[in-house]
Every structure is written in C-alpha cells, then in structure tokens.
Amino acid sequence: MIIAVCxxxxxxxxxxxxxxxxxxxxxxxLTVPVLVEADASGGDLAVRHRLPGRPGLVSLxxxxxxxxxxxxxxxxxxxxALLRHSAEIPGGLRAVTAPTTAHEASAVVAALAHRIQIxxxxxxxxxxxxxxxxxxxxxxxxxxxxxxxxxxxxxxAQIYRLSRCRDVLDALAENGTTVGLAVRDSRxxxxxxxxxxxxxxxxxxxxxxxxxxxxxxxPLRPRGLRERFTAWSHTxxxxxxxxxxxxxxxxxxxxxxxxxxxxxxxxxxxxxxxAVA
Numbered sequence: 580m581i582i583a584v585c586x587x588x589x590x591x592x593x594x595x596x597x598x599x600x601x602x603x604x605x606x607x608x609l610t611v612p613v614l615v616e617a618d619a620s621g622g623d624l625a626v627r628h629r630l631p632g633r634p635g636l637v638s639l640x641x642x643x644x645x646x647x648x649x650x651x652x653x654x655x656x657x658x659x660a661l662l663r664h665s666a667e668i669p670g671g672l673r674a675v676t677a678p679t680t681a682h683e684a685s686a687v688v689a690a691l692a693h694r695i696q697i698x699x700x701x702x703x704x705x706x707x708x709x710x711x712x713x714x715x716x717x718x719x720x721x722x723x724x725x726x727x728x729x730x731x732x733x734x735x736a737q738i739y740r741l742s743r744c745r746d747v748l749d750a751l752a753e754n755g756t757t758v759g760l761a762v763r764d765s766r767x768x769x770x771x772x773x774x775x776x777x778x779x780x781x782x783x784x785x786x787x788x789x790x791x792x793x794x795x796x797x798p799l800r801p802r803g804l805r806e807r808f809t810a811w812s813h814t815x816x817x818x819x820x821x822x823x824x825x826x827x828x829x830x831x832x833x834x835x836x837x838x839x840x841x842x843x844x845x846x847x848x849x850x851x852x853x854a855v856a
Contacts (some may be wrong), residue, residue, distance in 0.1 A: 580701075580702050580703070580724045580725065581698050581703050581705060581722070581723045581724050581725070582600070582702070582703065582704045582705065582723065582724065582725045582726075582727065582837060583705045583707050583708065583718060583719060583720050583723035583725070583726045583727070583756075584596055584597040584600065584704065584705065584706055584727045584729070585706075585707035585709070585710045585716070585727075585729070586708070586709045586710070586728065586729045586730070587610065587710055587724065587728060587740070587741055587744050588730060588737045588740040588741050588744075589709055589737065590729040590730050590731045590737060590763065591649070591731075591763075592729055592763055592784065592791075593618075593706060593707070593708050593709070593729055594616070594618070594622075594623055594624070594706050594708070595701065595765050595791050595794050595795075595826075596727070596729060596761055596784065597704050597705070598614060598624070598672070598674075598706075598794045599612060599794055599826055599827055599829075599830035600704050600706040600727070600830050600833060600834055600837075600853065601613070601614035601672055601674075601702075602614075602670060602672050602794070602827070602830070603822065603827055603830050603834050604702055604704070604829040604834045604838070605834060605835065605838050610701065610702060611662065611673060611701060611702075612672075612673070612701070612702040612703075612704060613661050613662065613665055613673045613674070613675060613701065613702070613703050613704070614672060614673070614674040614675070614704050614706065615636070615661075615674075615675045615698065615704065615706065616636065616674065616675060616676050616677040616687045616691075616706050617636070617677065617691055617705050617706060617707055617708075617715075617716065617719060618677060618688070618706055618707060618708030618709075618716070619681065619684055619685040619688045619689075619708070619714055619715055619716050620681045620684065620685075620708055620709070621677065621678060621679045621680050621681050621683070621684045622636070622676050622677030622678060622679060622684060622706075623679070623721065624668065624674055624676045624685070625675075625676040625677075625678075625679065626679060627795050627796045628668045628669060628796045629796075630668065630674075630676055631666070632664050634663065634664040634665060634666055634675070635664065635666065635675055635676040635677065635678075636664075636675050636676060636677045636678065636684070636687045636688070637678060637683070637687050638664045639661070639664035639687075639697070640686075640687040640690035640691055640694075641690065642660070642663075642664065643660075643690065643691070643694040643697050645656045647775075654685060659674065660748060661696055661697060661698065661700075661701070661703065665684075666851075668796070669796055670856075677743065677794065685714075685715065686793065688715045688719070689715040691715070691719070692715040692716075692718040692719050692722075693718075695719070695722050698750055705719060705723065707719060707720060720751070720756075721751060721754065721756070723756050724755070724756065724757065725756065725757045725759075725837055726751060726756050726757070726758045726759075727759060727760075727761050727781065727782075727833070727837070728741070728748075728758060728759070728760055728761070728778070729760075729761045729762075729763065729784075730760055730761075730762055730763070730772075730776075731762075731763050731764060732762040732763055732764055732765025732766060732767055732772065732783075733763075733764045733765065733766050735767075735810045738767070738772060738775055740780075741775075741776050742775045742777070745776065745777050748776075748777070748778060749777070757780055757840060759778060759779050759780070759781035759782075759836075760776065760778050760779065760780045760781060760782075761780075761781060761782040761783075761784055761833065762780055762782070762783050762784065763784040764784070764786060765783055769783070775823035777853055781824070781833055781836055781837075782829055782830075782832065782833040782836075783829070784826065784827040784829060785826055786849070787824055787826035787849065789824055790824035790825060790826030790827050793824060793827075794826070799821045
C-alpha cells in the first residue's frame with residue numbers, strides 16, 4: 580500500500596505527520612513500514628538524524644533503472660528492494676531519505692515517479708511535501724492508494740484554497756485513491772471543513788511541541804512521577820511508550836483508520852495519472 584502524505588495549500592508539518600504515521604504503523608512479522616521522503620523541494624530527515632546520504636533516495640533512483648531491482652519487486656512482491664536503500668532512524672523506523680537541496684531532490688523524485696512499482700508490496704508512507712501541478716510529486720500522488728492531505732484548520736484561506744481543488748481531489752478518488760484530511764489547530768468543526776472541502780476529516784492534529792521534537796530526533800527530558808501517571812492513565816499502557824505524546828497517539832489512531840479501510844476502497848495497483856491542479 581502506498582500512503583501519500585502531502586499538502587496542497589502550504590500547510591506545514593507534512594514530514595512530521597508522515598514520520599509519526601510510519602513510526603506507529605501497525606506492524607507484523609511480514610509488515611515493515613518504510614518512510615520515503617519524496618519532497619522535490621528537498622528533504623530534512625538526513626540532517627535531523629545525522630544520516631549519510633547513502634543509502635537513500637539517490638541510490639534507490641539509480642538502482643531502479645536496473646532491471647534486477649524491478650524484477651526483485653515483481654517476483655518477490657515485497658519491500659526487499661526498498662529496504663536495501665533505507666536507513667534506520669532512532670526508534671527503529673526504516674526511512675529512505677532525500678537530498679537536502681531542491682536541484683538534487685527533484686531529479687531523484689522524478690525518477691521514483693516513473694518506477695512506482697518499487698513502492699508496492701508492503702507499506703510505504705511517502706512524504707510528498709507541498710504538491711504543485713505538473714510535478715513528479717503530483718504524479719506520485721495520483722498513483723497512491725491513500726492520500727492524507729494536511730491543512731491548517733485555523734486558516735480559513737487555506738481551507739478555501741483546498742476547496743478550490745475539489746475537482747482534482749474528486750478525480751483522485753474516482754481513480755482509486757482514498758483521500759482524507761489531517762487538520763492542524765482547527766477552529767472549525769469537522770463537519771464545517773467537510774462541507775467546505777468535500778473531504779472527510781480523518782485526524783485532528785494536536786499542538787504537541789514535545790511530540791514534534793521527538794520526531795525531529797531531539798532528546799526528551801526526563802518525566803516526573805506525575806507526568807508518568809498522567810501518561811499511563813491516558814493510554815492504559817506502559818508510560819514509557821511514545822504514545823503518551825498526543826501527536827503520536829493521534830498518528831496511531833490515523834494509522835489504524837487507514838489500515839482498517841475496507842478493501843473496496845483500496846483498488847491496489849489500478850492507477851492512471853491524474854493532473855493535480
């Protein structure tokens with residue numbers, strides 16, 4: 580399954596949400612979620628987590644030109660080829676990181692967009708950043724199975740701009756991409772946003788500086804007994820798990836929702852390009 584996380588109207592936090600979604604994805608013996616940084620404007624993960632440039636999107640883009648990598652995906656039906664070009668970031672998440680500059684990233688994202696099958700066979704959470712018309716990111720979005728579109732819910736102008744993309748988003752849905760919203764800091768109800776945009780609100784993203792800092796790789800300060808008790812009472816789980824942080828708990832609920840989408844909603848493999856305007 581390919582899950583695209585993106586913005587159409589400049590909402591920040593796409594990389595943070597994509598990272599959180601991949602980090603808390605329901606895993607199993609055969610399910611290894613991979614975060615793929617495919618923002619044509621450049622990536623942040625390698626710098627945040629002090630990772631080398633290779634393996635990463637550059638090595639993946641180079642390798643998919645070889646028939647051996649593509650045949651590996653087609654024959655095995657797994658993420659093995661994708662995993663070969665991923666690095667482990669703190670917490671155990673596997674990530675394919677993009678170059679930091681736009682002139683480097685745009686070329687390798689374009690190469691990936693024309694070898695979409697490399698992302699299939701497992702769970703790929705693809706960070707597209709802000710998607711612009713006619714770009715490789717728009718092509719990748721049109722071929723995703725699920726799209727999570729972020730929007731700033733405290734900005735009426737952003738919601739209005741998103742509503743002006745309704746025809747394009749409807750075309751994505753008709754083409755087989757299931758689309759939902761992740762709304763940050765909303766001052767409007769979910770019903771109001773859905774009425775304006777025509778899209779369901781799947782998640783209301785909380786203001787959580789601690790969770791965002793954790794996902795950026797910053798160390799967490801030690802918590803006192805009161806904070807640990809609050810975390811346990813909120814989750815009824817081990818208070819040392821990451822889901823005591825509201826952002827991670829929200830991402831878990833979103834991941835479960837996407838994972839539980841009925842098969843009829845996910846026309847896996849049936850894709851033609853939709854022009855994102």
